Amino acid sequence: MLRRSGYLGRTITTTRRYSSLPAIKQHDPLHILFCGADEFSIYSLRALHRLQQTRSDKIASIDVLCRPDKRVGRGYKRTQSVPIKHVAARLGLTLHQHDSLKDWQAPTNINLIVAVSFGLLVPGRLLSAAKYGGLNVHPSLLPQYRGPAPIQRALLQNCTETGVTLQTMHPTRFDHGAILSQRETLINKERRIDVIIGMLGSVGADLLSNGIESGAFIPPFPVLEPPSSARPASYAPKITPEDRRIDWATWTADDVVLRDEVLGNLWDSVTYNWCVKDGSDAGSDKRVKFGGPWRIIEPSSGTRVLDLSRPGCPEILNETHGPEIRFLTVDGRYVQPHEITVEGKPKGGGHQTLASLLSRVEGAG
Incomplete structure (x- = not known):
């Protein structure tokens, strides 16, 4: 060794x-x-x-x-x-x-x-x-x-x-x-x-x-000693955009952070609907893109969540520099991206855009 x-x-x-x-x-x-x-x-x-x-x-x-x-x-x-x-x-x-x-x-x-x-x-x-x-x-x-x-x-x-x-x-x-x-x-x-x-x-x-x-490329080729632990054959398929689509129903907070660190440019097509009509079908499949790094936030008392039973649920955080959005994950924790961009909107302005939509929905309720 x-x-x-x-x-x-x-x-x-x-x-x-x-x-x-x-x-x-x-x-x-x-x-x-x-x-x-x-x-x-x-x-x-x-x-x-x-x-x-x-x-x-x-x-x-x-x-x-x-x-x-x-x-x-x-x-x-x-x-x-x-x-x-x-x-x-x-x-x-x-x-x-x-x-x-x-x-x-x-x-x-x-x-x-x-x-x-x-x-x-x-x-x-x-x-x-x-x-x-x-x-x-x-x-x-x-x-x-x-x-x-x-x-x-x-x-x-x-x-x-x-x-x-x-x-x-x-x-x-x-x-x-x-x-x-x-x-x-x-x-x-x-x-x-x-x-x-x-x-x-x-x-x-x-x-x-x-x-x-x-000159290892010239036959006869060397005989390698057997590895100490056999590794089974496996396949590593090409990375596609679907590998970056967040599956809120199955991904834990750690899964979100891992995918961001390895692949980056995560996205989904459900967050915008959440924010328009509290998770109902608003007739829009706008993509929301997320830029890392993501922060994991442990739940605390007194927080305001639209629906604790539904992973992917967005929540407004009123920070001193303006509103930000965090998301409930399937393991009961929260994740917060550094940047959000809503399809068709200016890059990086998604925190404010989604917070405005959520506030409108809550006010109507």
């Missing part, structure tokens, strides 16, 4: 060791096609670039492949690029942008493909054309949490440990290659996604650099 002082002093990493120490395998200088997208992949790209600067006998060149820029926002007036595009430009690397690899041909000199949080399956024909095939860095301890959202799904299930896997790339399936190395990371109660990405990104970059330097 390897122990080291991790991020904020809360990380312990464990590397699954080979049954025997692998010899460094010789290979041609690598011409790498790096396929990436997000912040997690940037750690690995920077590590490869550093290795290229010091070991040109190992890495001769790096090309970067990512998805094209997309139009986003209201009216699709704003252009959004994947984060790795700008990093590739700053590093002076050749960039390719494609949304489909069905007919795309990689540069003829590419002899190794590396994919990290890319989002597209690299076709078998591209892997076959590369002399050394492909490597993938995946932020989970495979076969646990295969799929596009392993970090988020692990956090949403209150896992206290996760890790990173370096594997070969399978020609037809995501996350089914031969496992070359893994490293376990304890995350304790940390739930901020940017912090976890930083922790795992550094681990993944280290595994990838070590794999390149040792």
Whole structure:
């Protein structure tokens, strides 16, 4: 077991060791096609670039492949690029942008493909054309949490440990290659996604650099000792807007806070109706968006609640700086978001908007 002082002093990493120490395998200088997208992949790209600067006998060149820029926002007036595009430009690397690899041909000199949080399956024909095939860095301890959202799904299930896997790339399936190395990371109660990405990104970059330097991508692949505790295969599906929709009927106060910390941008389509007609159907399905952080408030005597039997019930808090809204949760506690925005209304003015609606309803009653 390897122990080291991790991020904020809360990380312990464990590397699954080979049954025997692998010899460094010789290979041609690598011409790498790096396929990436997000912040997690940037750690690995920077590590490869550093290795290229010091070991040109190992890495001769790096090309970067990512998805094209997309139009986003209201009216699709704003252009959004994947984060790795700008990093590739700053590093002076050749960039390719494609949304489909069905007919795309990689540069003829590419002899190794590396994919990290890319989002597209690299076709078998591209892997076959590369002399050394492909490597993938995946932020989970495979076969646990295969799929596009392993970090988020692990956090949403209150896992206290996760890790990173370096594997070969399978020609037809995501996350089914031969496992070359893994490293376990304890995350304790940390739930901020940017912090976890930083922790795992550094681990993944280290595994990838070590794999390149040792030639781990060249068969025969090392045999790993069995893990101390078997992890069953599981799938980590993509995060969708529905994962951010608050289910007041089942979510506890802790669930609301956890979802906000991991996913952010929570919303519902029932709060506006609550505030218009005390929970009855007002014929409006306006979305209400909530910005964190959320505060958990324990119930106290003398509070004014519209209906204690109905989770999701909003309540006015008269603060010195103006009215704010808190919500009853299924476990009898309250949660209060930092910011509320009602669909069609100015951003961040939801506390005042909802309080005004609630006061009107109570006055009418």
